[in-house]
Amino acid sequence: GDSVTQMEGPVTLSEEACLTINCTYTATGYPSLFWYVQYPGEGLQLLLKATKADDKGSNKGFEATYRKETTSFHLEKGSVQVSDSAVYFCALSQGGSEKLVFGKGTKLTVNP
């Protein structure tokens, strides 16, 4: 079945450092790919998405590019802030389906 693998955490960075959280997937066909973010004490919320190969999703300074050749969707940010501290989940869905498959999540802590 479909699956998502993302890098183990936790990740701890200093403010203004560069961030990359790796995500790879296994799926048939051409899934849509997502990053969701969970801030402390809150539910998940969509951060960005991409629906086809070479699409770049972006939001709040975060970016991720759908790479079909490497089956990857790595999350990047050039300069993180303390307010970016959260758990980040990579996910996929097939053909616009409402059924999401989530990775295990990566906890990011950004120190001042």
Add this chain to the structure above:
Amino acid sequence: DADVTQTPRNRITKTGKRIMLECSQTKGHDRMYWYRQDPGLGLRLIYYSFDVKDINKGEISDGYSVSRQAQAKFSLSLESAIPNQTALYFCATSGSTGRDIQYFGAGTRLSVL
């Protein structure tokens, strides 16, 4: 007010007790979901519903049941709680358009002693 509201936010119960977690939404979405989150395991789908008359099992439905009382309300029940059901439970919704984008409640932290 939150678009997706879960009650209670925290609950401690004992093994063997019946417990209900409730979810209501004001987004007007027809699709609703229940997930559980365990450390290191991510989110796993328990049940989902496409409308009031449509209920579907997810990946880990054993030991759980659901009720879709109205388009806006979706409840999750543990008929006889056991300690390995201790987890963080999330309700989510999505619309018939943009249905792959889900909107989550703040979660219910359940402890079964």
